[in-house]
Amino acid sequence: MSPTIWQFSKRAITLKSSAIREILKVTERPDVISFAGGLPSPSSFPVKKIKQAVDDIFNSEDALHALQYGPTEGYQPLRTWIIDTINHREKLQLTVDNVLIVTGSQQALDLLGKALIDHGTKILVETPTYLGGLQTFTQYDPQYIAIDSDRYGLNPDLLTDEDARTASFLYTIPNFQNPTGRRLSLARRQKLAEKAIKNALLLVEDDPYGELDYQGQRLPSLISYAPNNTVYLGSFSKILAPGMRLGYIIGPTALISKLVQLKQAADLHTPSFTQYIAYEVIKDGYLLEHIPNIRKLYQHRCQFMLQQLEKYMPKTVHWNKPEGGMFIWVELPEHINTTELLTLAVNHQVAFVPGESFFANNPKRNYLRLAFVTVSEEQIEQGIKTLASLIK
Numbered sequence: 001m002s003p004t005i006w007q008f009s010k011r012a013i014t015l016k017s018s019a020i021r022e023i024l025k026v027t028e029r030p031d032v033i034s035f036a037g038g039l040p041s042p043s044s045f046p047v048k049k050i051k052q053a054v055d056d057i058f059n060s061e062d063a064l065h066a067l068q069y070g071p072t073e074g075y076q077p078l079r080t081w082i083i084d085t086i087n088h089r090e091k092l093q094l095t096v097d098n099v100l101i102v103t104g105s106q107q108a109l110d111l112l113g114k115a116l117i118d119h120g121t122k123i124l125v126e127t128p129t130y131l132g133g134l135q136t137f138t139q140y141d142p143q144y145i146a147i148d149s150d151r152y153g154l155n156p157d158l159l160t161d162e163d164a165r166t167a168s169f170l171y172t173i174p175n176f177q178n179p180t181g182r183r184l185s186l187a188r189r190q191k192l193a194e195k196a197i198k199n200a201l202l203l204v205e206d207d208p209y210g211e212l213d214y215q216g217q218r219l220p221s222l223i224s225y226a227p228n229n230t231v232y233l234g235s236f237s238k239i240l241a242p243g244m245r246l247g248y249i250i251g252p253t254a255l256i257s258k259l260v261q262l263k264q265a266a267d268l269h270t271p272s273f274t275q276y277i278a279y280e281v282i283k284d285g286y287l288l289e290h291i292p293n294i295r296k297l298y299q300h301r302c303q304f305m306l307q308q309l310e311k312y313m314p315k316t317v318h319w320n321k322p323e324g325g326m327f328i329w330v331e332l333p334e335h336i337n338t339t340e341l342l343t344l345a346v347n348h349q350v351a352f353v354p355g356e357s358f359f360a361n362n363p364k365r366n367y368l369r370l371a372f373v374t375v376s377e378e379q380i381e382q383g384i385k386t387l388a389s390l391i392k
């Protein structure tokens with residue numbers, strides 16, 4: 001083999017492919033029942049509606065604009081739709097200048113990391129938290145401070161004023177969190193917002209699952225309590241289709257302007273084509289009829305998985321009963337290491353994500369995340385039965 005003629009940067013060298021990711025590669029095999037992926041159900045994708053939208057765009061003058069470069073901030077009608085929706089829902093008076101369209105909310109996390117983290121910058125993360133968020137922030141080499149959570153979500157009483165004053169931001173997923181499926185309680189939302197205001201702390205509120213509330217009863221977002229202290233991240237991945245790679249950032253204009261500069265350097269703008277399609281799909285209120293169908297589908301699968309857990313798991317195993325979203329968080333007896341259990345489970349054609357991946361510091365090893373929306377009822381029953389017998 002010829003010697004490499006490049007030298008990786010320090011940042012590239014620190015990026016490691018995780019052992020768990022390697023094991024999970026086999027879950028792409030069709031014989032493996034996978035509760036591991038965080039993918040939305042493809043049966044929720046509005047294929048016909050999107051096809052119609054594309055046809056309508058191509059039958060109009062919009063086709064030429066949809067195929068052209070566009071502004072970094074995003075397609076104006078889509079930004080207006082987003083801000084009108086959020087203003088109405090959260091009782092706010094923000095303007096279109098508070099919105100930046102991004103290439104999935106994953107890009108929002110990356111741009112925020114670039115804008116707000118230097119080597120050693122303190123950032124607060126709810127724990128456990130979204131693995132993809134940790135991976136992104138880690139590139140910028142922060143010092144993580146973990147804030148523990150329980151069944152009511154992140155516990156604001158564990159956030160000290162000193163940490164709140166000195167950290168660059170606090171990253172949280174208040175609705176049907178990844179990986180726990182938990183929702184932050186109303187009282188804690190208020191308390192967290194008060195602490196943020198008191199200590200001039202920026203809250204990064206990541207909300208891709210907010211619309212997947214089975215009862216359709218959203219709690220107010222953190223941005224509604226502390227609009228000057230919150231950057232809100234939204235996404236169309238779980239309510240339209242993740243392949244469109246469409247998300248948005250809502251925040252104070254001074255921060256948005258900096259993020260626009262960073263985004264320009266990263267990818268000029270989010271594809272005009274998908275922005276036009278999304279706007280065409282949603283502009284006449286389509287989501288109001290579409291989202292309840294997704295909620296129903298996910299609620300049904302969730303109930304079914306909960307029933308199977310009840311039926312097969314030993315009494316020493318505990319889990320939450322999500323009120324929305326795509327995940328169940330399972331606690332096993334302390335002596336069971338779920339990363340070791342995964343290797344065994346994969347040999348028996350079942351997969352999940354071991355909990356340790358979701359901790360910034362001091363991982364707990366006896367938790368696992370189950371995703372229930374891409375598997376059939378037969379697979380759920382078979383998979384849970386197998387997992388339970390391995391745990392026993």
Ligand code: PMP
Nearest residue numbers: 038104105106130178235237247
């Ligand atoms: N945040 C959280 C909490 C997520 O779970 C995900 C994806 N699963 C993302 C952000 C990224 O979503 P997207 O880039 O598709 O909008």
